[in-house]
Amino acid sequence: MTSRDFVLPSLKMIETFEVAARLGSFKKAAGELGVTPGAVSHQVRGLEQSLEINLFVRQSRTVVLTSEGIALYEVASKSINEIRQSIQKILAVNETAQISIGSTTAVSSLWLTPKIAEFWRDFGHIQINQEVRDRPFRRPLSLDLTIEYAVSPPKEIAKVLFEDKLLPLCSPEFKRTNINTLKELSQSHLIHLDANETNWTSWPNWFAALGYAGELSVRHRVNNYAIALQLAQDGLGVVLGWKHLVNPLIDNGRLVPLTSFEIDAPGKFYLIPSRGKIKEQVRVFSSWILP
DSSP states (O other), X not given: OOTTTOOOOOHHHHHHHHHHHHHTOHHXXXXXXXXXXXXXXXXXXXXXXXXXXXXXEEOXXXXXXXXXXXXXXXXXXXXXXXXXXXXXHHHHHHHSOEEEEEEOHHHIIIIXXXXXXXXXXXXXXXEEEEEEOSXXXXXXXXXXXXXXXXXXOOSSSOEEEEOOEEEEEEOTTGGGGOOOSHHHHHTSOBEEEOOGGGTOOOHHHHHHHTTOXXXXXXXXXXXXXXXXXXXXXXTSOBEEEETTTTHHHHHTTSSEESSSOOEEOSSEEEEEEOSSOOOHHHHHHHHHHOO
């Protein structure tokens, strides 16, 4: 037989051969495949005839591989296992391609949702469900992933999504108040965020980091960062801005830096997976979104 005459045998023949070779018996192979021993023998014989070689030495109750059979079995076994694993992964992703992600309102609206929109351009078959809350997520997590800000690395297996800088932001109209010094800023219309459970940096923390210990005005006090951002956009005061997180509002001109003062955020934003087995689609999303 020349290479030009060769035609690849059917996958059914190869699979039947692999099972028979692995079990060393046509009868046992028939049991695993759900066919008769005669059907196994017929498939193996067809493979041998197409290759023009003997793959087995037939004995009374067993079959033994020839040297050619051993060489083919090694390749067939590896290839069939790789095909089976690939198909299982494809089916697992397509059948249960859902991810649940938890984050704060601000993280969801300003950073995560735009990222998900980009992700869907390449992985539109993966459904992503968001749970938004402005308080800590309970442990153990009922979600696949959470995005959380923390000063110290979480105990869980967490990856850093991004670091940030903190600076005073306001509307373009409010900027006309022409505030330049920390003392002037401290007496301005500061929008305070009461969200101790989230560990987010407060105005007192920010001023202290810059060495200012004077009194701070309290013009507005809210418990939701999205509300604080909206008040600032409406020209009602100055919000402590997370530069990377609120970048969309800076890019479109809704918020602008009021002064040149800024500090590095003491913490980082982490992507935290739930404990236990991580689903394939979660691995795909995590690899995509992590820097």
